[in-house]
Structure formats: C-alpha cells, structure tokens
Amino acid sequence: MKRIFQSALLALPLLMLISCNNSSNSGAPPIPSSPNATPTPSSGKPRIKIGYVLHVLNDFSQVIKRGAEDAGKALDVDVEVVGPESAKATDAIGMFEGMIQKKKDGLVVIPMPGDVWVKPIKEATDASIPVVSANITSDGSTSSTWFGQDEYQSGVILATELRKMLEADGKKNGKVLAGICAPGVAVLEERYKGFKKGLEGSGFTVTDPKDVGVENTKNYSAWENQATANPDIVAAVGLCSMDIPNLTKVKTRAHAKWIIGGYDLNTETLDALKSGTTQISLGQHPYLQGYLPVLAMVQHLRDKKPLPKGWVNVGTEIVTKANVDSISPRETDRAAETKWYADYIAKNFSDLDALAKPLPGLHP
Amino acid sequence: MSEVRDESFSGGMKRAFRGLQGLQEIGVLVALLLLCLGLTLAAPVFKSPGNLLQVARQASYYGIMAVGMVFVISMGDIDLSVGSILTLTNIVAGLALKASLPFPVAILIGLATGAVCGCFNGLLAIWLRIPMIIVTLGTLSIFRGIALVLCNASPISQFPKTSLFFTVGGGDILGIPTSVVVMVGLAVIGWIAITRTVTGRRIMAIGSSPVTARLSGIPLDGYRVGVMTLNGTIAALAGVIALAFLQSADPSTGAGFELWVIASVIIGGTALSGGRGSVPGAILGALIIAVIGNGLILLSAPTYAATAITGAVIILAVAIDAFVKRRTQPQR
Numbered sequence: 011m012k013r014i015f016q017s018a019l020l021a022l023p024l025l026m027l028i029s030c031n032n033s034s035n036s037g038a039p040p041i042p043s044s045p046n047a048t049p050t051p052s053s054g055k056p057r058i059k060i061g062y063v064l065h066v067l068n069d070f071s072q073v074i075k076r077g078a079e080d081a082g083k084a085l086d087v088d089v090e091v092v093g094p095e096s097a098k099a100t101d102a103i104g105m106f107e108g109m110i111q112k113k114k115d116g117l118v119v120i121p122m123p124g125d126v127w128v129k130p131i132k133e134a135t136d137a138s139i140p141v142v143s144a145n146i147t148s149d150g151s152t153s154s155t156w157f158g159q160d161e162y163q164s165g166v167i168l169a170t171e172l173r174k175m176l177e178a179d180g181k182k183n184g185k186v187l188a189g190i191c192a193p194g195v196a197v198l199e200e201r202y203k204g205f206k207k208g209l210e211g212s213g214f215t216v217t218d219p220k221d222v223g224v225e226n227t228k229n230y231s232a233w234e235n236q237a238t239a240n241p242d243i244v245a246a247v248g249l250c251s252m253d254i255p256n257l258t259k260v261k262t263r264a265h266a267k268w269i270i271g272g273y274d275l276n277t278e279t280l281d282a283l284k285s286g287t288t289q290i291s292l293g294q295h296p297y298l299q300g301y302l303p304v305l306a307m308v309q310h311l312r313d314k315k316p317l318p319k320g321w322v323n324v325g326t327e328i329v330t331k332a333n334v335d336s337i338s339p340r341e342t343d344r345a346a347e348t349k350w351y352a353d354y355i356a357k358n359f360s361d362l363d364a365l366a367k368p369l370p371g372l373h374p
Numbered sequence: 375m376s377e378v379r380d381e382s383f384s385g386g387m388k389r390a391f392r393g394l395q396g397l398q399e400i401g402v403l404v405a406l407l408l409l410c411l412g413l414t415l416a417a418p419v420f421k422s423p424g425n426l427l428q429v430a431r432q433a434s435y436y437g438i439m440a441v442g443m444v445f446v447i448s449m450g451d452i453d454l455s456v457g458s459i460l461t462l463t464n465i466v467a468g469l470a471l472k473a474s475l476p477f478p479v480a481i482l483i484g485l486a487t488g489a490v491c492g493c494f495n496g497l498l499a500i501w502l503r504i505p506m507i508i509v510t511l512g513t514l515s516i517f518r519g520i521a522l523v524l525c526n527a528s529p530i531s532q533f534p535k536t537s538l539f540f541t542v543g544g545g546d547i548l549g550i551p552t553s554v555v556v557m558v559g560l561a562v563i564g565w566i567a568i569t570r571t572v573t574g575r576r577i578m579a580i581g582s583s584p585v586t587a588r589l590s591g592i593p594l595d596g597y598r599v600g601v602m603t604l605n606g607t608i609a610a611l612a613g614v615i616a617l618a619f620l621q622s623a624d625p626s627t628g629a630g631f632e633l634w635v636i637a638s639v640i641i642g643g644t645a646l647s648g649g650r651g652s653v654p655g656a657i658l659g660a661l662i663i664a665v666i667g668n669g670l671i672l673l674s675a676p677t678y679a680a681t682a683i684t685g686a687v688i689i690l691a692v693a694i695d696a697f698v699k700r701r702t703q704p705q706r
Contacts, residue, residue, distance in 0.1 A: 225630060238424075255529070
C-alpha cells in the first residue's frame with residue numbers, strides 16, 4: 011500500500027506535465043478573424059509557432075496573454091505564452107532560452123529589466139529567430155521592434171490630469187505622495203520622472219517615490235504607514251496596478267479627502283473609479299501589447315514583411331468617473347473585450363510599419 | 375528554617391526583576407521596547423494609539439503564522455511553504471465567497487485547504503524520506519502554482535462587503551483589529567499548548583533529540599504530520615484574515631512571507647536546531663518586524679536604502695536580545 015502511494019506521488023508531477031500540453035485555451039470565446047490577418051496557410055505547410063515570454067504572471071500580464079492567444083487563434087498560428095510566477099529576470103530568461111531550444115519561429119518578450127536581456131535576445135537572433143519586445147524596451151538589444159506606451163509621457167499625462175483635478179477642487183499647492191512597488195525598475199522610474207516633470211511649474215510638490223512593495227498585505231501596510239506619516243498630502247499616486255485598490259481602502263478607512271491616481275484597469279480599480287473614491291487611472295492597453303506583436307510576427311514570417319522598425323505606440327488611456335462606464339464592460343467581459351479590440355485594431359493598427367516611430371530614449 | 379520575606383517596595387521590585395531575568399523572551403522584549411522608545415522620540419506620531427494599533431495589525435499576519443511555525447521549528451523541522459499556503463487558502467476562500475457560499479462555509483473550506491496542504495507536506499516528507507525543508511521548497515511552488523491556476527493570476531474581488539465576514543473579520547472588536555485579537559488568542563493557546571501540555575513537551579523532546587524521543591516511545595511520524603497539519607491550518611487562518619481585511623483575494627498575498635515568519639520565530643528565541651521554542655517571543659519578533667517597517671516610513675528613510683536598513687535593524691535587535699540574555703541569565 012505504501013509503495014503504491016509512493017509511486018502515485020512520484021507519478022503526479024508527470025501527470026501534471028502531460029495535462030499541461032492538453033490544457034490550452036479551453037472555454038475561450040470565439041475569436042473574430044483578424045482583418046489584418048494574412049490568409050490561412052496551405053495545409054501542407056507547418057504551422058507557425060510563436061513563443062511569448064511574460065515578465066511575471068499577474069492580472070496585468072493575463073490580459074497580455076489573452077491578447078496574444080486571441081491573435082494566435084485569429085491568425086491561425088500556435089502561440090505559447092509563458093512567464094515566471096514572480097518577477098525574476100533569471101527565471102524569465104530561462105523560459106526564453108527554452109523557447110529558443112524549442113525552435114520557435116518567432117519570439118515576443120517583455121524584457122524586464124531591459125539591459126539584462128541584451129544577451130538572451132542576441133542568442134535568439136543569432137539562431138535566426140526574430141524577436142519583438144513588448145511593454146518594456148531592451149536598449150542595445152537586437153530586437154528593434156517594440157510595442158508599448160511611452161512610460162515617461164504617461165507620467166506627464168497623469169500629472170497633468172491630476173493637476174487639473176486638484177485645481178478644479180480649488181487647490182493650488184500641496185504635497186503629492188508617490189509610491190513605487192518595485193524601485194529600480196526602469197518603466198516605473200520613467201513613469202515617476204514623467205510625473206514629476208508634469209508637476210513642474212505648479213504649486214504642487216511630489217515626494218520621492220516611496221517603496222510600497224508588490225505583495226498585497228505589504229503594499230496595503232506601506233500605503234497605510236505613508237498616509238500616517240504624511241497627513242498633509244493633497245493626492246496619492248501609485249505607479250503599479252495593485253496600488254489603487256489598496257489606496258482606495260486606506261482612504262476609505264481613514265476617511266481621508268486626498269485624491270487618488272495611478273495605473274491599470276483591474277476590477278477593483280474600475281469599481282473605485284465608479285464610486286468616486288479614486289479619481290484617475292491610466293490604461294496601457296495590455297491586450298494590444300499581446301495581440302500586436304504576434305500580428306507583426308505573423309506578417310513577417312508568413313508574408314515576409316519586414317518587422318516594423320522602432321516603436322509602435324499602443325496608447326495611453328485616461329479613465330475617470332466620466333468614462334469608466336464605457337470602459338468597464340470591455341475590461342470585465344471576455345467576449346466583449348475580444349470584440350472591442352478586434353474592431354479597434356482594424357481601425358487603428360492596419361499598417362504597423364507606418365505607425366512605427368523611433369524608440370523613445372530613457373530620461374535622465 | 376523559614377525564609378524571611380522582604381515585603382518592602384524595593385523587595386517587590388527585586389522579585390519582579392528576578393522574574394524578568396528568568397524570562398526567555400527578556401532580550402527580545404528589551405529590543406522591542408528600545409525600538410519603540412527610539413521611534414517615540416524621533417517621530418512622536420509613532421506612539422499615537424491609532425498608529426500602534428495599525429502596527430499591531432500589520433504584525434498580525436506574521437504573528438499568527440509564527441505561532442504555528444514555533445511548533446514546527448521547535449520540533450527540528452522547517453516549513454518554507456507557509457506563504458504559499460496563505461496564498462492558496464486566500465484564493466480558495468475568495469472563490470468560495472465569490473460562488474456565494476455562506477461565509478462560515480468559505481472559512482471552513484479555507485482552513486481545510488490549509489490543513490490538507492500541511493498534512494500533504496508531512497506525509498510527503500515521511501513517505502518519501504525527504505527532509506522537510508526540501509519538501510516544502512517544492513510545495514512552495516506547487517501551492518502557489520495551484521493558486522495562480524485557480525484565480526488565473528488575477529485578484530478576486532466584488533464580494534458583498536456588508537457580510538459579517540468583512541465587517542467583523544476585517545474590522546474591529548471593541549476597538550482592537552480582529553486580526554490582532556485572533557493573534558493574541560492564538561498565541562495564548564499556542565503558549566499553553568507548548569509549555570503546559572504533554573504534546574508540547576514531546577514536540578520539544580523530538581526537537582532536542584529525535585533518537586531519544588523515538589526510543590522513549592514517542593511516535594515521531596505522527597507528531598510530524600500533526601504539527602505540519604496544524605501549521606498549515608494556522609497559515610490558512612492568516613490567509614482568511616487577510617481576505618477579510620483586504621476585501622480581495624490576490625495571488626500576490628503571502629509571497630515571501632515564509633522568510634519573515636521564520637525570522638519572527640528566530641528573533642523570538644526559538645532555536646533553529648529545535649528543542650526550544652517560544653510563542654510569546656515569536657509574537658514579539660513579528661512586532662519588531664512591523665515596528666521597523668512602520669518606523670522607517672515615519673522617519674522618511676530613503677526609499678532605496680530602506681531594505682538595507684530593515685536588515686541592519688533586525689540584526690541589531692537580535693544582538694540586543696543576545697546581549698540582554700548574557701547579562702541577565704546564567705550561562706548553561
């Protein structure tokens with residue numbers, strides 16, 4: 011009996027591995043064929059295989075994953091999306107190298123942090139596997155195509171909108187508390203620099219970016235402690251997706267009056283915008299960051315079109331109480347999301363090459 | 375010959391001092407008091423009742439989990455999967471609430487999940503004859519992976535917030551955060567169990583010398599599975615409490631907790647080699663960690679240096695603990 015149990019325990023990981031190969035995409039809604047899609051390959055040709063390596067598995071990257079997988083279905087190619095459970099570059103690089111070994115036809119990667127990805131990306135391109143990056147750039151790498159938003163500019167936009175709101179509220183000066191969940195991560199630092207720049211010349215001052223952590227209870231506690239230490243703030247701004255939900259709870263429990271701004275459109279953030287507890291959040295169109303790189307790669311591999319040179323801006327979406335009701339259905343319903351983005355892509359991203367601009371540099 | 379008792383004030387003070395000297399937790403208590411004193415002087419808002427309750431609540435997640443970990447480490451084992459058990463139970467209980475199950479059922483499902491995880495750890499270590507540290511290193515990823523699959527790596531929210539689960543479980547009892555009440559209650563039970571019961575003594579005996587314990591007729595395997603199950607259940611309790619307070623189940627909840635929980639237990643005087651453990655010490659250790667986090671923010675410590683300062687202050691606290699113990703307790 012004991013031996014049987016031991017054998018069963020040892021067989022468990024094998025069964026899990028096997029089940030992984032059979033678990034893709036069950037239960038997903040039907041995907042409209044992409045208006046930008048090239049024709050389905052003739053039956054004799056092998057299917058194009060694209061690998062997509064995320065920087066971390068979380069609610070934000072799940073939307074990227076959905077976009078990439080929807081693109082795979084719409085364009086009739088195999089898309090395998092993987093990512094590490096926590097944001098460890100070494101784990102993600104290991105997965106990326108695994109994709110090279112699996113001889114994918116093309117790779118998409120979120121290279122966080124950019125500079126450590128230069129070598130792995132070169133390994134892939136040396137093996138004649140084209141690489142496109144998304145969300146984050148990898149300066150100096152052999153991936154010359156990037157799909158994302160201008161993080162610095164998004165910070166400027168957030169500051170400008172927040173300032174308008176404060177001034178409309180009769181406030182001409184005061185302290186704005188800024189929090190960063192992962193100090194040192196370039197995209198977040200860029201957002202902060204942009205935010206600071208956007209408040210220049212106003213009567214508002216922004217604090218140094220306070221480390222508020224990624225783990226949920228730590229993030230809440232950090233914001234709570236910051237609110238205690240800074241009772242005189244007029245606004246609190248978080249640069250990561252988990253900040254707005256926790257800031258909202260801290261503000262509600264403290265009966266505070268400061269306004270909240272931040273990033274991303276998860277369910278709790280949308281609810282906070284609807285209730286008016288949070289005033290502004292910027293969406294980064296993560297779905298497009300999944301879909302468009304796969305589209306570009308398929309156009310390159312199947313139609314032999316060159317990859318777009320430079321940066322394709324997926325756009326920054328300003329969401330407030332005024333427009334949250336029109337955004338919410340798309341963000342909370344899978345089928346609505348797929349349909350909305352199919353129309354949006356057809357309208358705005360018909361020629362990726364024409365949209366490509368020089369890569370935005372990092373700001374001092 | 376009868377002893378003449380000194381009933382004067384100074385005599386009472388001397389007796390109290392001697393009593394304190396005998397306390398195993400005296401060092402960590404002094405370290406915590408010194409930290410609090412320093413912070414009170416440097417940042418007056420630290421001593422406000424609101425802030426102190428806040429710190430106690432922030433410590434409660436580590437504190438609750440540290441109670442279970444004292445049993446595990448005292449027995450000579452270690453559990454690296456507690457953070458992931460918290461994550462999994464947080465998600466499972468969240469899904470149960472989302473499925474509109476009554477909240478007592480959701481709590482029970484959460485606790486049962488933790489118990490199963492802990493039991494699984496214990497059984498795996500015994501049947502496969504693998505050290506617990508390796509087993510739990512593996513299950514750390516397994517439990518977190520299951521949690522990610524169950525919630526699709528996304529937070530679960532939009533519960534009916536008017537239920538007692540959120541208003542009381544995530545609120546206060548007579549002005550004290552519920553999580554702190556749970557931590558203190560659990561600590562009292564844990565302290566009695568480990569110091570006043572046969573089971574507690576046997577756990578210490580196993581930690582001191584497993585061979586002697588086995589020869590004395592203590593069923594080692596049964597105790598190991600039992601303690602790991604208890605530890606899993608307690609981690610699940612922390613997961614359920616976190617869900618009640620944060621009003622959302624998030625796959626990031628509990629990530630990295632294992633190191634802070636183990637740190638709380640070790641700061642509190644539990645021997646990593648087993649055979650000695652202190653539940654009150656572990657709670658004090660958790661409080662030290664929370665006080666450092668709160669203090670760094672109140673003192674506006676430079677963001678990028680804060681992590682390094684946290685580590686340095688923890689080492690300082692343990693050094694104070696060791697110094698005080700050397701001064702007050704006879705060398706054995």
